Amino acid sequence: xxxxxxxxxxxxxxxxxxxxxxxxxxxxxxxxxxxxxxxxxxxxxxxxxxxxxxxxxxxxxxxxxxxxxxxxxxxxxxxxxxxxxxxxxxxxxxxxxxxxxxxxxxxxxxxxxxxxxxxxxxxxxxxxxxxxxxxxxxxxxxxxxxxxxxxxxxxxxxxxxxxxxxxxxxxxxxxxxxxxxxxxxxxxxxxxxxxxxxxxxxxxxxxxxxxxxxxxxxxxxxxxxxxxxxxxxxxxxxxxxxxxxxxxxxxxxxxxxxxxxxxxxxxxxxxxxxxxxxxxxxxxxxxxxxxxxxxxxxxx
Amino acid sequence: xxxxxxxxxxxxxxxxxxxxxxxxxxxxxxxxxxxxxxxxxxxxxxxxxxxxxxxxxxxxxxxxxxxxxxxxxxxxxxxxxxxxxxxxxxxxxxxxxxxxxxxxxxxxxxxxxxxxxxxxxxxxxxxxxxxxxxxxxxxxxxxxxxxxxxxxxxxxxxxxxxxxxxxxxxxxxxxxxxxxxxxxxxxxxxxxxxxxxxxxxxxxxxxxxxxxxxxxxxxxxxxxxxxxxxxxxxxxxxxxxxxxxxxxxxxxxxxxxxxxxxxxxxxxxxxxxxxxxxxxxxxxxxxxxxxx
Numbered sequence: 001x002x003x004x005x006x007x008x009x010x011x012x013x014x015x016x017x018x019x020x021x022x023x024x025x026x027x028x029x030x031x032x033x034x035x036x037x038x039x040x041x042x043x044x045x046x047x048x049x050x051x052x053x054x055x056x057x058x059x060x061x062x063x064x065x066x067x068x069x070x071x072x073x074x075x076x077x078x079x080x081x082x083x084x085x086x087x088x089x090x091x092x093x094x095x096x097x098x099x100x101x102x103x104x105x106x107x108x109x110x111x112x113x114x115x116x117x118x119x120x121x122x123x124x125x126x127x128x129x130x131x132x133x134x135x136x137x138x139x140x141x142x143x144x145x146x147x148x149x150x151x152x153x154x155x156x157x158x159x160x161x162x163x164x165x166x167x168x169x170x171x172x173x174x175x176x177x178x179x180x181x182x183x184x185x186x187x188x189x190x191x192x193x194x195x196x197x198x199x200x201x202x203x204x205x206x207x208x209x210x211x212x213x214x215x216x217x218x219x220x221x222x223x224x225x226x227x228x229x230x231x232x233x234x235x236x237x238x239x240x241x242x243x244x245x246x247x248x249x250x251x252x253x254x255x256x257x258x259x260x261x262x263x264x265x266x267x268x269x270x271x272x273x274x275x276x277x278x279x280x281x282x283x284x285x286x287x288x289x290x291x292x293x294x295x296x297x298x299x300x
Numbered sequence: 301x302x303x304x305x306x307x308x309x310x311x312x313x314x315x316x317x318x319x320x321x322x323x324x325x326x327x328x329x330x331x332x333x334x335x336x337x338x339x340x341x342x343x344x345x346x347x348x349x350x351x352x353x354x355x356x357x358x359x360x361x362x363x364x365x366x367x368x369x370x371x372x373x374x375x376x377x378x379x380x381x382x383x384x385x386x387x388x389x390x391x392x393x394x395x396x397x398x399x400x401x402x403x404x405x406x407x408x409x410x411x412x413x414x415x416x417x418x419x420x421x422x423x424x425x426x427x428x429x430x431x432x433x434x435x436x437x438x439x440x441x442x443x444x445x446x447x448x449x450x451x452x453x454x455x456x457x458x459x460x461x462x463x464x465x466x467x468x469x470x471x472x473x474x475x476x477x478x479x480x481x482x483x484x485x486x487x488x489x490x491x492x493x494x495x496x497x498x499x500x501x502x503x504x505x506x507x508x509x510x511x512x513x514x515x516x517x518x519x520x521x522x523x524x525x526x527x528x529x530x531x532x533x534x535x536x537x538x539x540x541x542x543x544x545x546x547x548x549x550x551x552x553x554x555x556x557x558x559x560x561x562x563x564x565x566x567x568x569x570x571x572x573x574x575x576x577x578x579x580x581x582x583x584x585x586x587x588x589x590x591x592x
Contacts, residue, residue: 016417023410118574120527233436278439285434
């Protein structure tokens with residue numbers, strides 16, 4: 001890359017500024033302003049009727065952190081996100097390894113891998129809800145016809161398991177997303193690497209650990225990041241599947257916030273929850289970006 | 301890579317292939333099958349895997365508003381023409397197209413500037429974009445809700461167009477910057493030495509090379525807008541498809557078969573685009589994900 005010094009008065013500098021003005025307006029109006037306003041709201045009591053805003057300090061935070069529902073939603077969100085993270089990533093790695101093999105039908109398999117990614121989150125929720133339906137669901141039908149169950153299972157009514165079941169649509173989507181990225185990364189591994197490993201007599205597992213895994217590490221970190229984030233901020237599929245129920249068994253943070261802000265119309269507390277969620281995601285995201293930088297430095 | 305496969309290996313491989321296909325396809329099956337069923341066949345236990353009397357009535361209901369038989373469609377009286385999903389289909393498409401074009405214009409200009417001029421302003425903008433990719437849009441919806449409500453534009457396509465910009469812009473700038481970085485600066489300079497203005501060299505030299513990037517970005521932002529649910533739920537009253545689909549559940553009597561038809565119609569466009577434009581999407585996804 002050619003490095004140049006840009007004079008403030010040169011036309012290039014002016015061009016560079018003109019080109020970013022629309023984006024900067026966009027960022028100021030739709031990113032920074034809402035972000036700051038969320039913080040302000042979270043420290044205030046907002047009356048929707050007369051648009052009045054009164055500063056109340058940390059009361060909203062005290063109120064949400066002393067509410068059992070919010071603490072509960074944090075703890076189940078952590079479980080939910082970890083589960084989404086582990087399953088999606090593991091499935092993604094398996095898909096990528098499988099679709100990198102030679103077999104008849106591989107082209108078809110690679111083509112359908114992208115479908116879950118392309119489908120709207122809400123629709124994924126609808127498909128899974130319908131499939132898992134306790135009275136007419138196809139999964140129940142299949143298990144019944146195979147003789148594996150004697151009567152239909154109400155998958156979404158069992159409080160003990162519902163959190164894990166309600167996470168499956170997100171896993172389904174993110175496993176494909178992970179698989180697409182990881183497969184693309186594996187495909188760039190030069191054959192020579194494997195061939196020399198073969199000459200050295202390395203087994204399949206050895207080859208995976210010392211060639212494939214290091215090669216796809218940067219991609220894997222990106223995948224881990226997105227899987228973590230989508231776990232923590234998941235709303236669409238859970239809302240569709242269970243609306244947070246039964247009881248509060250699947251009331252993840254996003255749903256808790258939605259209820260506080262738009263059902264109870266406590267916008268201040270809702271903003272506080274939104275801010276906590278943002279900070280959680282920001283922390284995780286920045287940690288992953290940091291790790292990615294480190295790994296990229298090493299592999300370069 | 302596996303030149304000599306053991307028979308056991310082959311069997312396991314095809315078993316894994318079958319499980320993979322099952323995992324991807326199975327969740328679709330029931331929605332597709334039941335969209336061709338009557339409500340009475342839907343309740344069969346065990347379920348019919350192939351409709352005994354396939355019907356297009358559900359598609360007629362959602363597209364033309366024709367409901368056969370007595371009134372089963374919630375609040376609508378019999379004989380009365382019910383609402384169709386056509387307005388939502390049109391809104392969804394309109395919003396997605398407008399956002400995607402705006403986004404390419406705003407994001408493309410910014411990405412070009414960031415790629416070519418390493419100014420402090422550009423660096424700040426780029427890092428803000430990277431950071432915002434990890435922020436949940438859900439966490440920032442309340443200000444949008446309050447301001448748009450105050451401006452009395454709630455429930456118009458405008459609120460979604462403005463707020464979706466935020467969802468797609470970071471990805472666009474990130475991705476297009478990568479594509480622009482791959483266009484050699486020398487090429488542009490040569491053109492400018494030959495007497496082309498910066499603007500003309502941008503149009504004649506840089507943009508043609510980055511066309512795959514534009515296609516990828518356009519498709520990805522279309523899809524993002526097509527799927528967006530949370531903002532549409534909070535700030536509009538069933539303006540676009542996702543909240544309309546959820547709305548079927550609020551009917552007095554959920555008609556799963558009608559909802560299934562609407563669902564199938566919603567997923568056809570993105571699935572077709574994804575299958576045919578796979579090459580561009582995968583390139584875009586990987587470029588956008590790995591480059592920082």
